[in-house]
Amino acid sequence: MIDYVDSRSSTVRALSPEGSEVLAFLRRLDWLLLLAVGALLGLGLWVIAGVTRNDVSGEPDYFLTRQAIFAAFGAVGLVLTTFVDPDHYRRHARVVYGLMTGLLLLVLVVGAVERGSRRWIDLGFYRFQPSEFAKLLLVLFLGGFLADRYKRVSDPRTVAAAVGLALVPALLVFMQPDFGTALVYGAALVGTLVVAGTRWVHLSALAAGIVIAAILALWALPAIGVEVLKPYQAKRLTGFTNPDSDPGGATYNVNQSITAIGSGGVSGRGVSGATQTSLDFLPVHGTDFVFASFAEQRGFVGAAILLGLYLLVVWRGLRIVAIARDAFSAIVAGGIVIALLFQIFVNVGMTMGIAPVTGIPLPFVSVGGSSLIANLLAMGVLQAVCARGRGAPRERPGAGSKRR
């Protein structure tokens, strides 16, 4: 099987200097997805420009400038990953896994502590957050691992092995502690397993396991005296079931966030009129609660456009899963899209009080270089999969998916 896949590799064509080949490659990209990501990027910078205006006194564009630089880096990364044959990741799955684990271990050792958690490696000009990149690396590794066992994917041992291997980075991130990102890893794992064709019964068992683990962590173990989560984490997660329980404490953020969103109304209050943001009633409005700030400033119209763009990205992503050239590409694309969907739902849902507060950044928008660059790299991988997929026009018109 490995031989066969190798025989179908076609990197050389894409990278050949011949003009028509490059043109053909470019034509096979998902331009609508690229457009949507570009629009998200632009919208995101606009959001940051408005939301963080008052955060650094005297330098209204501090965060905007930084975010724009990260976006530029991320765009370059997107282009580069587009030209890399995804199969390289599969073949070097062990390196990928080692790199991921190494980075996550490194951050636990040399990471800088801020607000009680050790998430970043301070590089001076830039705070590198390995867990964001590890998200992509985990998907790539799981893709390789499951693709290599494609025929044995119904075997419970394969599933168990995949779960066990994914548990390592999840636990490392959990120890930082960063409960939200650990959950995203879980979503990526589920995503890869779904596309790889794991039996529903196994998926159900996994889902049940996650639910039981959550119950244990939140209620059962604390009841017998074992603290799995920091009290603030548990409070935030359980507070979501009863938002008015402690308006000054754990649920303060959510209440202020809902007020911010609601006060935006249909057309928004503008940058200077958005008092929830400008007067700091809404905390962490540049990162975790950026959606609420945006919704306050630009109203239902702006927020709906943002959600629409996300929907577009998810739709194009799922289409790429369908046209992927091989199992590996499909699984990777599936993992990326489902993790993205999960992040969007949990972050936006959190700001509106319908999902627990977990501190997951909003993809492409939240202030933060690592998240932005890692997400753009993931989009590059999606494009790479798309360009090498089977759904390209001319070659197989009408095969498996709609034509553009």
Added chain:
Amino acid sequence: MADRKPRSSRFLPPDPRVEEPYRVTPQLALRIGIVGTVALAVFAVLFLRLWALQVLSGSQYLNAAQNNQLRTVRLEAQRGEILDRTGRTLVSNVPGTAVRLWPADLQPEGRYRELQRLAKLLNVPLGRLVADVERRKSDPLTPVTVKTAVPEDKVAYLREHQDEFPGVAIETTYLRDYEFGSRAAHVLGHVGEITKEQLKTRLKAGYRGGDKIGQEGVEAAYDRYLRGRPGVAQLTVDALGKPKSSLVASQMPRAGNALRLTIDAPLQRAAEQALREWIEKARSESPVDCIGCWSANGGAIVALDPRNGAIRALASNPTYKPSVYVGRVDPRALAKAGLTKRTAPAKNIPSLNRAVAGEYPSGSTFKPVTALAAMQEGLIEPYDLLPCTPDYEVDEQTFANWTPNFNEGMTLPTALETSCDTYFYRVGKLFYDLPEERGQPLQEWASTFGFGRPTGLDIGGEESGLLPTIEWRRRTYTKKTDPCCWQVDRLWKSGDSVQLAIGQKDLQVTPLQMARFFAVVANGGKLVTPHVGMRVERIGARGTRPVVLRQLEFPRPRPTSVDPKAIQVVRDGLYAATHGPNGTSTAVFGNFPIPIAGKTGTAEKSLVLPGWSQATIVDQAWWCGYGPSDNPELVVCAVIENGGHGGSVAAPAALRVFEEYFGVKGYFELPSETD
């Protein structure tokens, strides 16, 4: 590897040696479909929630967001002045500098250090400052008043070093200013920050936390006129409560109105001086036979107009300076003034307004009550003689007259003149001997004259005193309260009636009740409602007359159905007591050019003197009367605690008030010791 593949390899047919190539299986298609459906559902939920929040309830949240940032600040209104009856200012305001602290602006780091520095600079106890800041945790937008009346140099220092004291604001405030120090302290009361309990009942009336409100006295009773209306201003703040804009007043404060009292400032001073003077005299120059006089340490004087109940002077001793309550109250100053629970006993409870809440046995000042009741009930004929003997025995108990020097028959006026106890014992026995169906007329008349209940004074703070009755005895002495002797004590005995007739034993009255009764005698039988409030005014610009906004209304004097002829007999007796050869206060009032009539009282009270281990009978000195006796304008009642004979200390104290009132002095000097 891929590089070595020939370009055309992809057109080759599938290699039969290898497995089927990867393609989208129906299973994967189904799964992508499911994920797509889930994604659509997720976005549908997000859209719907967004729609609900922004479009359906947007205005409601907009309101909430606006309330978040707009804070309402109250602007203090200048409190109205308090004037005496002729318009002299008793209480006014002075602008003062207040140092306030907005807890919201305290920095998380170094806040303790800042409080420490502030406490030291302004000389306030650090512990209390910290406690006050802690208390404002849930309400960081009501500032803590650190100190008022801050000296100029400290204000300058704070202004120069404002950066080092985040949250400290220097503001102008109004401070109560007491023109005459402690004068009329008990009448005026004081102003303080509203308490939690007061706020509970006054929210509807527009009071808010942090407001100043009158505490006790006139300040409390007439707070609604004095307080004015606070202004309201809006201020934009951020989430930390830091002001982001200047104050914008939406309603300017309206100063309170002035209140004119019936109190006469010079007369009040005279009354207070008289108390001080005669308490001092009782202590230092008391006759040898006066047990406990050296511990005379308190007293009260009431002076009122018998025609309408307007109080001209209301003095209580010991007293205090209400200025200790101005601004931020210093507990050390309160303790020093004897105004805390702990320090009050050593200072003989200065906060107690003895004129209205001091309950004393009345002694002989009660005899006119007995006289009126006996005449009304037909028990005696005023000009028939009743024996005034040195002793009177009833039911094997012997009651002595205060002096053994009389042993003759007396008319009622003479008995009042000489204050003959045995005459009145006999009258008391007549009341006791009345058949049951006649009730208890002595107590009924006493009640008619206002004893046993508050007089209805407008500034409140009164005690009821105690008018003992048969029922009261039965109620009070039970197996529980008096296990040894309740069966005897619960009965009303002849001794009770006999002693009540001269105002002894269980009877307790306040000086104000007694003054009100003497007003009944003075005005010919009408019961007045004592009051200190006169009218509400707005003080105009300098030189213009104040505008009267409201004349305060009080119940009109109420007739008591007492026979004018009986009153006349008592008035004759009271005049004889101050002018007759055997009058108990003739020595004091006999030469006074304005005719004064009145009654002394020497009431026995059992108490433990300081330094004594056992209770002793100590005399409480009373004098109550009025003048001019033919057309009374002023009733004066004076009590000196542990003062000895009423004629020797209470009567001269009362005389000082008449001297001031009528503007005649120098007709009485203290008898020399050998006298």
